[in-house]
Amino acid sequence: MGAIQGFEIRRSSASLRGSATQLRTLPVVAKYIDTSTCIGCKACEVACQEWNDLPVSQTEQVGTYQTMPSLQASYWNLIQFREVDYQGGVAWLMRKDQCMHCADPGCLAACPAPGAIVQYQNGIVDVDPEKCIGCGLCEPGCPFDVPRYSERTNKMAKCTLCVDRVEVGLEPACVKACPTGCLQFGDKDTLLAYGKHRVTALKEGGFAEAAVYDPPGVGGTSVITVLRHGDHPEWYGLPKDPTVPVAVSLWKRILHPLGFIAMGAALFGTLGHFMTVGPKKPKDTSTTSGGEV
Amino acid sequence: MSDASVPASAHPAAPGPSIMRLAVHREDVAVGDEIVRHRLLSRVIHWVVALFFMVALLTGMPIYSPVFGWMATLFGGLSVCRWLHAWSGIAFSVASAVMVLHWLSDMKLVPHDLKFNLVQYMQFSAAEDPEIGKYNPGQKLFFWTIPLVTLMVLLSGIPLWWPTKFGSTLRQVCIIVHDVGFIMWFVAIVGHVYLGTAAEPGTFRSMTRGTVTKAWARLHHPKWFRDVTGDRKE
Ligand code: HEM
Ligand code: SF4
Numbered sequence: 280m281g282a283i284q285g286f287e288i289r290r291s292s293a294s295l296r297g298s299a300t301q302l303r304t305l306p307v308v309a310k311y312i313d314t315s316t317c318i319g320c321k322a323c324e325v326a327c328q329e330w331n332d333l334p335v336s337q338t339e340q341v342g343t344y345q346t347m348p349s350l351q352a353s354y355w356n357l358i359q360f361r362e363v364d365y366q367g368g369v370a371w372l373m374r375k376d377q378c379m380h381c382a383d384p385g386c387l388a389a390c391p392a393p394g395a396i397v398q399y400q401n402g403i404v405d406v407d408p409e410k411c412i413g414c415g416l417c418e419p420g421c422p423f424d425v426p427r428y429s430e431r432t433n434k435m436a437k438c439t440l441c442v443d444r445v446e447v448g449l450e451p452a453c454v455k456a457c458p459t460g461c462l463q464f465g466d467k468d469t470l471l472a473y474g475k476h477r478v479t480a481l482k483e484g485g486f487a488e489a490a491v492y493d494p495p496g497v498g499g500t501s502v503i504t505v506l507r508h509g510d511h512p513e514w515y516g517l518p519k520d521p522t523v524p525v526a527v528s529l530w531k532r533i534l535h536p537l538g539f540i541a542m543g544a545a546l547f548g549t550l551g552h553f554m555t556v557g558p559k560k561p562k563d564t565s566t567t568s569g570g571e572v
Numbered sequence: 573m574s575d576a577s578v579p580a581s582a583h584p585a586a587p588g589p590s591i592m593r594l595a596v597h598r599e600d601v602a603v604g605d606e607i608v609r610h611r612l613l614s615r616v617i618h619w620v621v622a623l624f625f626m627v628a629l630l631t632g633m634p635i636y637s638p639v640f641g642w643m644a645t646l647f648g649g650l651s652v653c654r655w656l657h658a659w660s661g662i663a664f665s666v667a668s669a670v671m672v673l674h675w676l677s678d679m680k681l682v683p684h685d686l687k688f689n690l691v692q693y694m695q696f697s698a699a700e701d702p703e704i705g706k707y708n709p710g711q712k713l714f715f716w717t718i719p720l721v722t723l724m725v726l727l728s729g730i731p732l733w734w735p736t737k738f739g740s741t742l743r744q745v746c747i748i749v750h751d752v753g754f755i756m757w758f759v760a761i762v763g764h765v766y767l768g769t770a771a772e773p774g775t776f777r778s779m780t781r782g783t784v785t786k787a788w789a790r791l792h793h794p795k796w797f798r799d800v801t802g803d804r805k806e
Contacts, residue, residue, distance in 0.1 A: 293638040415735025526744035545762040
């Protein structure tokens with residue numbers, strides 16, 4: 280089956296390897312978010328709901344401009360608003376919360392259904408609802424608390440980076456809608472270079488700690504974020520040094536091999552026992568009563 | 573349960589039907605060359621437990637690893653397993669609770685049980701300890717492992733069943749506990765099935781027909797044999 284260039288499967292949940300030949304080095308795509316030029320208008324939230332045809336969710340007053348407390352199975356893009364004490368004043372911080380499209384996705388590692396979560400050659404992490412069994416195990420696998428299990432559909436759902444748009448050469452819906460240009464889409468290396476420029480400008484503008492958030496603990500992400508306070512990602516609700524959760528690594532990388540060893544040992548141990556010790560029989564077979572057991 | 577020994581049938585050539593009818597309600601009784609070991613109720617409980625266990629095992633293993641994905645085909649796919657695994661796990665837990673209560677009095681540990689050495693026992697060469705009663709200490713150990721591991725797997729399974737009701741951290745812990753429990757189950761059951769079939773011939777019929785031969789009883793459970801038959805010579 281010929282996949283669209285860049286959409287060969289690099290990694291697939293509960294599978295040994297993907298279908299990508301990896302003969303060509305194809306660019307990894309990324310979404311660039313500049314929190315310093317985000318005005319919190321939520322055009323991206325609406326565009327996401329519209330394009331993905333997601334049912335309307337009830338908004339919830341949380342004391343800020345935020346639409347609801349956190350992402351939902353039918354709400355994949357949420358601008359978070361935070362106020363932080365900063366240099367005697369207040370820093371009013373906005374961040375676009377969505378799937379980060381990790382290069383090393385914890386959700387994919389945790390998922391037990393073959394092919395339900397896939398990572399394409401271009402870095403996009405996608406969900407195949409047809410293969411998803413609705414177990415919800417991806418949720419504890421994600422270091423960013425992104426995937427959501429829906430009781431209505433009995434499936435997991437999250438941002439797909441608008442695969443259906445990217446496939447035909449369009450940018451994700453949120454990027455299209457953003458009025459300030461704080462969202463960009465393209466080749467990750469180019470956007471990282473662009474981010475560096477922006478960080479330099481922010482540093483000159485007085486934000487000495489400005490940085491691009493592209494956490495190495497998950498191999499980098501295909502959603503990169505420019506932060507004025509790059510030394511404090513937690514101010515934005517981003518984990519400081521996210522990794523695939525220890526429990527998931529312990530489970531998949533240590534417990535599973537140990538389990539296979541234990542299962543093999545039990546099966547071959549009994550076989551070995553039968554071949555060396557053999558069945559337990561009465562010592563004296565000459566007994567008259569009940570010689571046959 | 574009675575220690576009474578029923579006299580051998582007047583037609584020793586064909587004691588079958590009568591001992592099997594006896595084995596519906598009574599156990600620990602000898603008829604002719606056979607002893608009833610498990611009455612019908614015990615056998616039914618055991619096989620109900622084993623059935624639910626096997627369903628839970630075969631629907632859980634494809635979720636554990638794609639290596640066992642073919643097992644999911646038996647039930648109509650992984651989505652069915654996800655649903656069936658939870659329900660068969662609940663059914664198994666209930667059935668094994670019934671089994672534990674049913675066998676509780678037979679499985680009481682006595683100080684003498686501490687002398688048991690499983691590794692030595694598995695050599696099958698040492699002379700049988702004459703004080704082994706109806707269940708040997710290894711069987712009792714297996715029996716008592718059941719409520720322990722069942723509880724472990726049941727309690728850790730509930731948060732995994734209801735993803736929207738429990739937090740991620742709790743579920744991370746539960747995954748680990750659930751998997752450790754599964755591995756313990758697997759090893760224990762392989763050992764149990766092996767000992768109940770190939771390793772100790774004459775044992776399997778105690779769970780089907782309900783009876784064992786006297787020779788089997790004398791070999792594996794000498795004290796139980798003496799108690800049931802009143803035979804003190806051996
Ligand atoms: C297909 C699989 C199984 C086979 C062939 C099997 C066979 C047997 C046999 C022959 C006995 C009688 C032992 C005796 O009278 O000394 C027995 C007893 C017993 N079985 Fe199973 N069994 C199986 C599955 C299970 C499962 C899944 C459980 C529970 C999780 C279980 C729990 C027990 C217990 C507690 C006893 C009494 C204690 C003992 O004999 O160890 N069995 N089984
Ligand atoms: S952010 Fe979460 S859901 Fe998105 S790829 Fe990473 S682990 Fe998966």
